[in-house]
Amino acid sequence: MPTQYYLFLSIALFCIGVMGTLMRRNAIIIFMCIELMLNAVNLLLVAFSKMYNDPSAQIFVFFIMVVAAAEVSVGLAIIVLMYRKVHSVDINILNRLKH
Amino acid sequence: MTQLVYLIPLFPLIGFLINGIGWRKIPKSVGGAIGSLAVLASFVVSVGIFFEVKSETFQGPVLIKLFDFIQSGKLNIPFTFQVDALSSLFLLIITGVGFLIHVYSTSYMHDDEGMVKYFAYLNLFVFSMLLLVLGANYVVMFIGWEGVGLCSYLLIGFWFKNRDYTNAAKKAFVMNRIGDLGFLVGMLLILFQYGTLSYVEFFGQLKAGQLPVTADMYNCIAICLFIGAMGKSAQIPLYTWLPDAMAGPTPVSALIHAATMVTAGVYMIARSSVLYELAPMAKELIAIIGLSTALLAATIALYQNDIKKVLAYSTVSQLGFMFLALGVGAYTTGVFHVMTHAFFKALLFLGAGSVIHAMGGEQDITAMGGLKKKLPITFITFLIGVLAISGFPFTSGFVSKDEILLAVYAHNKVYFWIASFTAILTAIYMFRLLMLVFFGGFRGTEHQAHHLHESPKAITIPLVLLAILSLFAGLVQFPHAFGGHDFLNEFLGKAGVPAWAGEDAGAALREYYLLGATVIGLLAVYIATRKAFAVDKFEGKYTGFKNVLANKWYVDELYDAVIVRPLQGISRFSDKVIERLGIDGLVNGVGKSVRYGSDRIRLLQSGQVGSYLFVMVLGIIALFAITFFWIH
Numbered sequence: 001m002p003t004q005y006y007l008f009l010s011i012a013l014f015c016i017g018v019m020g021t022l023m024r025r026n027a028i029i030i031f032m033c034i035e036l037m038l039n040a041v042n043l044l045l046v047a048f049s050k051m052y053n054d055p056s057a058q059i060f061v062f063f064i065m066v067v068a069a070a071e072v073s074v075g076l077a078i079i080v081l082m083y084r085k086v087h088s089v090d091i092n093i094l095n096r097l098k099h
Numbered sequence: 100m101t102q103l104v105y106l107i108p109l110f111p112l113i114g115f116l117i118n119g120i121g122w123r124k125i126p127k128s129v130g131g132a133i134g135s136l137a138v139l140a141s142f143v144v145s146v147g148i149f150f151e152v153k154s155e156t157f158q159g160p161v162l163i164k165l166f167d168f169i170q171s172g173k174l175n176i177p178f179t180f181q182v183d184a185l186s187s188l189f190l191l192i193i194t195g196v197g198f199l200i201h202v203y204s205t206s207y208m209h210d211d212e213g214m215v216k217y218f219a220y221l222n223l224f225v226f227s228m229l230l231l232v233l234g235a236n237y238v239v240m241f242i243g244w245e246g247v248g249l250c251s252y253l254l255i256g257f258w259f260k261n262r263d264y265t266n267a268a269k270k271a272f273v274m275n276r277i278g279d280l281g282f283l284v285g286m287l288l289i290l291f292q293y294g295t296l297s298y299v300e301f302f303g304q305l306k307a308g309q310l311p312v313t314a315d316m317y318n319c320i321a322i323c324l325f326i327g328a329m330g331k332s333a334q335i336p337l338y339t340w341l342p343d344a345m346a347g348p349t350p351v352s353a354l355i356h357a358a359t360m361v362t363a364g365v366y367m368i369a370r371s372s373v374l375y376e377l378a379p380m381a382k383e384l385i386a387i388i389g390l391s392t393a394l395l396a397a398t399i400a401l402y403q404n405d406i407k408k409v410l411a412y413s414t415v416s417q418l419g420f421m422f423l424a425l426g427v428g429a430y431t432t433g434v435f436h437v438m439t440h441a442f443f444k445a446l447l448f449l450g451a452g453s454v455i456h457a458m459g460g461e462q463d464i465t466a467m468g469g470l471k472k473k474l475p476i477t478f479i480t481f482l483i484g485v486l487a488i489s490g491f492p493f494t495s496g497f498v499s500k501d502e503i504l505l506a507v508y509a510h511n512k513v514y515f516w517i518a519s520f521t522a523i524l525t526a527i528y529m530f531r532l533l534m535l536v537f538f539g540g541f542r543g544t545e546h547q548a549h550h551l552h553e554s555p556k557a558i559t560i561p562l563v564l565l566a567i568l569s570l571f572a573g574l575v576q577f578p579h580a581f582g583g584h585d586f587l588n589e590f591l592g593k594a595g596v597p598a599w600a601g602e603d604a605g606a607a608l609r610e611y612y613l614l615g616a617t618v619i620g621l622l623a624v625y626i627a628t629r630k631a632f633a634v635d636k637f638e639g640k641y642t643g644f645k646n647v648l649a650n651k652w653y654v655d656e657l658y659d660a661v662i663v664r665p666l667q668g669i670s671r672f673s674d675k676v677i678e679r680l681g682i683d684g685l686v687n688g689v690g691k692s693v694r695y696g697s698d699r700i701r702l703l704q705s706g707q708v709g710s711y712l713f714v715m716v717l718g719i720i721a722l723f724a725i726t727f728f729w730i731h
Binding site for chain 2 (some may be wrong): 018022023025027030091092094095096
């Protein structure tokens with residue numbers, strides 16, 4: 001099937017991910033959306049790799065997966081700590097940085 | 100002995116330091132003694148130097164360098180003293196009269212808390228004045244020039260708790276400063292054109308006529324220097340500070356505003372005679388200003404009711420005579436009049452001080468009268484002073500004033516008649532003063548009448564000494580027509596001060612005419628003033644034109660309206676508009692705008708994670724746009 005379909009899907013997933021990070025209140029949902037964005041990019045990279053016959057993009061995909069995993073573990077650890085403090089994962093409650 | 104010349108200013112400087120630092124602790128009599136002895140020591144050294152200069156073996160000006168003062172690139176100005184006839188004569192006058200006034204002050208200022216501080220200031224003044232006349236270049240002279248201006252300020256405003264006195268001191272200083280600007284410009288012109296400010300070098304270059312400098316430049320420099328003299332020696336238009344300066348203690352008026360500081364301008368021009376001989380326009384200007392100042396001040400003095408103000412205007416008038424003499428080329432005559440004037444004017448001021456002291460501080464002559472019986476020594480010495488200034492035959496004032504008149508006659512007949520008229524006015528106002536103070540009936544209060552007594556010896560002895568000098572100082576330059584000899588002309592000629600080349604054929608006859616006219620004139624003045632002023636009742640109120648004279652021709656009011664008020668207006672405008680709205684507005688405005696901006700930007704930190712994310716996304720989009728569309 002034409003590679004453009006992969007591009008469209010990837011863009012759609014990415015946009016959904018962006019919308020999600022901006023609009024959701026639950027911190028865990030925001031993390032899921034970030035994961036969604038990362039995976040959309042992975043898909044995109046693989047598609048381009050097929051399009052230009054360049055395997056280095058696929059190597060880059062591995063890097064992204066590793067980074068995503070590490071980042072999620074750190075982020076979830078922070079959310080657990082935060083939950084222990086305020087017993088909620090609503091981001092609107094976390095406004096201690098406010099002046 | 101000339102090698103010891105540095106001692107002369109050193110003694111008063113030490114006196115100033117001792118009295119100045121310890122004036123709260125040093126007892127009054129000790130402070131007075133220190134001050135007086137310092138000046139006496141300087142006088143002794145000055146006498147020694149004078150005799151050495153006078154002797155046949157003296158060779159030219161002796162320059163004694165103390166240290167290098169200004170050294171910058173090609174400019175080299177050393178701190179050097181010049182000992183020659185002119186400076187040694189002035190040394191004698193300054194230290195001699197100065198010493199007498201110091202002695203007088205020990206008694207006059209006896210009741211004052213700040214007496215030792217007063218002596219410190221007086222010594223500082225003598226030090227500065229000595230620097231002025233001893234300098235070998237214009238820079239050292241200028242140091243002394245400024246120093247005497249400073250001391251004048253300190254001493255006029257000595258009783259500083261009185262606002263009027265401090266205003267008078269401020270006025271004196273500011274007017275001096277205006278003149279000093281001219282002096283500085285003149286000095287800079289000399290430096291620029293000739294590369295040196297030393298008298299010997301500068302006058303040497305002028306005489307050799309090397310540089311292609313135009314007559315305009317000579318006139319320009321000469322006039323600039325004269326502006327300095329205008330301020331210091333109270334000529335039109337910078338004279339109004341001197342009558343106000345009478346706010347200071349009377350010995351100060353005697354020393355500074357009669358005998359020494361105000362003669363600094365005359366000294367400067369006499370010293371620069373080489374320059375002025377090359378600048379005829381400047382000389383004419385000096386003569387005109389001197390003449391008009393003499394006339395103006397004499398008219399004002401006729402209707403003043405304060406004993407010191409009469410003498411102040413008299414000083415301004417006599418200074419005008421001195422500058423008139425300089426302006427017609429009779430430099431030695433001008434210096435001669437400086438000398439005689441120092442004697443009789445100091446005498447008159449000190450006598451006035453004695454009267455004021457006896458009257459318990461009263462200075463208004465409408466409250467005086469008939470004092471000759473109670474204050475005999477003061478009366479006789481004051482009378483001698485009046486005779487000297489009026490030109491009574493053969494007194495010192497007669498000799499010097501006649502010489503001026505004759506020199507002026509040879510130059511311009513119109514000037515001569517105006518000057519002679521002014522001389523008559525001088526006699527009139529001085530005799531008026533004499534009659535109102537010492538003759539007639541006493542017009543003061545009972546309390547004052549009780550207090551009247553002759554002053555102590557520390558006051559009367561200087562009066563007597565000055566009276567003797569006023570009588571006989573004329574002998575140094577007695578007219579040939581009466582068997583005299585030009586001692587002074589010869590002496591000053593050794594320093595290169597030109598004399599009026601005057602004694603031509605008709606001179607002797609003119610001398611006799613002048614003598615006759617003087618005798619008749621003085622007799623008439625005596626009779627007239629005796630009748631008009633030796634009275635029991637004297638209101639001292641004047642109407643019409645007399646009131647204009649009594650109000651000093653409203654010159655002070657004119658200056659106030661034309662200069663002072665606009666200046667104050669400008670300063671008010673600068674403060675309210677330029678300073679408050681402009682500069683403060685700008686500086687504060689920067690601060691305010693930073694604050695405002697930061698208040699606004701601070702709102703970005705809402706603490707809401709959602710908005711942080713949003714801004715982050717926006718930033719990424721912006722970076723993309725820049726990367727793809729802007730950077731090719």
